[in-house]
Amino acid sequence: MNRSPFTAFKNFACRAGIVLTICGLSIAGALAESGAAIGIDLSDSEVYPVTGPELAFGDTPQPLLLAQGLTDLNSARTWESAVPSTERYDWVQTTSGEWLKGELKALYLDKLEFDSKEFGLQTIDWEDVAQLLGHGTKRVRINLPAGLKTFDGVVFANQEKVFITSSAGVQEFDRYLVISITPGATSERDNWSGKISLGLNISRGNTDQSDSIAKLNIKRRTPENRFIVDYIGKYSKVRDVQTVNNHRLSSIFDIYAARNYFWRPFFGEYYRDPFQNIYARTTIGVAAGYHLVDKPKTTWDVSGGPAVRSTRFVTVEPGVSDNADTLTLVGATYYDTELTRKIDFNVRYNFSILDKASGTYTHFAIATFEIELTQYFDFDIAIAWDRTRDPQVRSDGSVPDQDDFQLLMTLGFEI
Secondary structure, eight states: OOOOHHHHHHHHHHHHHHHHHHHHHHHHHHHHHHHHHHTEEOOGGGEEEEOHHHHTOOSSOOOEEEEOOEEOHHHHHHHHTOOOOOSSOEEEEETTSOEEEEEEEEEETTEEEEEETTTEEEEEEGGGEEEEEOOSOEEEEEEETTEEEEEEEEEEEOSSEEEEEETTEEEEEEGGGEEEEEEOOSSGGGGEEEEEEEEEEEEOSSOOEEEEEEEEEEEEEOSSEEEEEEEEEEEEEETTEEEEEEEEEEEEEEEEOSSSEEEEEEEEEEEEEGGGTEEEEEEEEEEEEEEEEEOSSEEEEEEEEEEEEEEEESOOOTTSOSEEEEEEEEEEEEEEEESSSSEEEEEEEEEEEOOGGGTSEEEEEEEEEEEEOSSSEEEEEEEEEEEESSOOOOTTSOOOOSEEEEEEEEEEEEO
């Protein structure tokens, strides 16, 4: 019997539908049997009947089961809350949704300094950070009603809260209370840093001269305080005759009292320069200070306070004491900035106002460019300026120069 093309097409479509239905049921059955192994649940409530008209076959309706496989509830929640691993890196998510991985350098005054593995050192406004996921221990400074307090632990921050996880449990704070976040110290050694710098020049022949320079800087820094020791010394000879021999050893101890204020319960300095007619000079005092600028790349402090100074001179005129003790007013400022990723620049300036026997006014200023050569070695270029307004007259009636200038070029090793 002849069949029209349309009838033949309908029969073909019907058979095809039956075949597809059987295949679908077979696959659904196989998935149901292996559901426990792959975490797929095929309960009756997740199998929906679909009839033929919905498939537009136009023939006798044939039931079709559509299996919708979903992972179990715990797997779904795990997927939704998936975050980058902090096993090796810190992570920052911006409010625009981008993720950055790398190393958190510091958060202070609402500026986050982050060393991205892809984009290098970045400074991000704290308000533009949606999430912060910390790797390892961080130190978080919180401005509580009772005062500033430091917490150590693993840090997670969202746009409203900061969570700090430590052996004491999880502590939660409002995000706006955070003053600073810095990499944490896992041992006392992590609080210390230092740098030794040496310079040497030896000339022989028509000029018989040797010059040596030594610089030392040691720091201990925590969120609560800092302790710094500095030494600068220079020694020169020309044909076995001393031409330069000066040494300066100074130290400060600061306690951070508030966000921008600190007090200095101790500072001291020892100075010796026979060519300035100073056999030994000692200054000890206390001071208060203020952070004019305290950002990841730039710091600028000012401080001042009373001190006691004792000076012993090499020689003096007849009838003049070779010792001078006096009260003095001391002021100081320190500025440090990162010009580029390889070059830092810092300036230190100290001055003292005292009686005429001790010099009336003295100051010491030094400006230094620190050029990074490798991870551990720097090349430093510094200019130092010592000034005494009224130098002590020597026994022979000569008067030392008011000003001494030095150019110091050294190779530094960070420890």
